[in-house]
Amino acid sequence: MRSYANSLVIMPAFNEAKSVAEVIRRVRAACPDIAIAVTNDGSTDDTAAAAKKTGVVVLDVPFNLGIGGAVQTGLKYAAQESYQRAIEVDADGQHNPAFINRLIDAMDATNADMVIGSRFIQKTRYKATFMRTLGIAIFSDLIRLVCGKRIYDTTSGFRVYNTRAIEFLARHYPTDFPEPESIVMLLKNGFVIKEVPVEMEKRQAGVSSVFKWRAAYFMASISIAIIISSLKRRWP
Amino acid sequence: MTIFDGSVPPRIQAIAIFGSIALMVFVIQLIRRGKLKEGYSIIWFVMTSLMIFFSLFTSFLSKAARSLGIAYVPAALFLILIFGIILLCIHFSVLFSHYERRMKELAQEHAILKHKLESQQN
Numbered sequence: 391m392r393s394y395a396n397s398l399v400i401m402p403a404f405n406e407a408k409s410v411a412e413v414i415r416r417v418r419a420a421c422p423d424i425a426i427a428v429t430n431d432g433s434t435d436d437t438a439a440a441a442k443k444t445g446v447v448v449l450d451v452p453f454n455l456g457i458g459g460a461v462q463t464g465l466k467y468a469a470q471e472s473y474q475r476a477i478e479v480d481a482d483g484q485h486n487p488a489f490i491n492r493l494i495d496a497m498d499a500t501n502a503d504m505v506i507g508s509r510f511i512q513k514t515r516y517k518a519t520f521m522r523t524l525g526i527a528i529f530s531d532l533i534r535l536v537c538g539k540r541i542y543d544t545t546s547g548f549r550v551y552n553t554r555a556i557e558f559l560a561r562h563y564p565t566d567f568p569e570p571e572s573i574v575m576l577l578k579n580g581f582v583i584k585e586v587p588v589e590m591e592k593r594q595a596g597v598s599s600v601f602k603w604r605a606a607y608f609m610a611s612i613s614i615a616i617i618i619s620s621l622k623r624r625w626p
Numbered sequence: 627m628t629i630f631d632g633s634v635p636p637r638i639q640a641i642a643i644f645g646s647i648a649l650m651v652f653v654i655q656l657i658r659r660g661k662l663k664e665g666y667s668i669i670w671f672v673m674t675s676l677m678i679f680f681s682l683f684t685s686f687l688s689k690a691a692r693s694l695g696i697a698y699v700p701a702a703l704f705l706i707l708i709f710g711i712i713l714l715c716i717h718f719s720v721l722f723s724h725y726e727r728r729m730k731e732l733a734q735e736h737a738i739l740k741h742k743l744e745s746q747q748n
Contacts, residue, residue: 429737447745449737455730463734470738565730 392491394424396474399490400464401428401446402457402547403481407435410481414444417479420487427467428481431460437481457547458568462560465551469560476551485548489588493550496586503555503581506541506573507548507588521605525612529570532613536620537577542585544570555581564619567612574619634684634699642681642703650674669717673710680706 399417403410414426426446430438432454441448449463461478468476477493479485489507496505510526529544547569551559555576564571576583634642653670656662662670680687680703691702 447741449734449741451733451737453733455733459730459734462730463737466734467738467741 394421397424398468398473399424399426399477399479401479401481402431402460403428403437404431405433405435406481407437407440409483410437411440411444413481413483414446417487421490427464429460429463431455456565458563458565462563465556465560468556474553476556478547478549480547484590492586496584497550500584501582502584503552504583505550506546506585508543508546508585509590510542525609532616539577541573544573567615570612570616571619574616579624638700646674646677646681
């Protein structure tokens, strides 16, 4: 039986009152006794109360920071409390906690600083829209172009970080398009990233942050963000 | 044609002098009422002083315009102004990014401290 004593699940939540308790229950079923920190990212519903009822740590951000700021709050908490592993899991239920162990196994078996739960390494049941598939292919190519490494699922927020990555990202975490930008930042600064196939589910509740009509706009912005973040100076 | 002889027409000069002095008075008023921090006023002082200087001593402007190949001298004033405004805009974007980052860090620290306080009280 694996010990989760040094691991913290980071769960960013924005208006996820309907799903957060169920996701916490499923995380605990997959990883008994694991510590969980929910970042309540300025929700206007009862997300904080729903999470507090389950006894997890709730980090109540006073206003909405966006997914990047919310995840970083959890990373800062993990760094301050000296956790050696942080697992990012969305509160909307699209990440199946049953795969957490597979991510941790991959981290233990390799020298990876971050392991991404990826939808695209193997054929999975995950069905994306055409625009999303196109965007994901473009981001993957762009990151390979600027960093020289192929990452298949650049927008997956289902990830495990080790101490080194936690400490680095607690200080510098991108806020605008955090998933692809953090990949670029980590690769550019010499961190090792591995991917592990997972299956993701349709979100239980809530609305995706990327609306259909904004897809093209987001694709262009994220592409520019990937290129620009690759130009950034290395952090000390 | 008096416009293209490389000088600034008197009416435009008068408007420029009046405008830049009014702007400087406005900036001073903002500082006096405590609405503009002294630190940020320096850049405005420099800009309004430059504008007053160029509108008073138009021969400098004429020289600058001629060396840039600008026939209509007041256009050089616009060029300088637009350039200055673009620089200011970039300056503000940098400031906003800086404050956004600080605000985010405060919010995150607030969330963590709030949790620690609540867990101590229980």
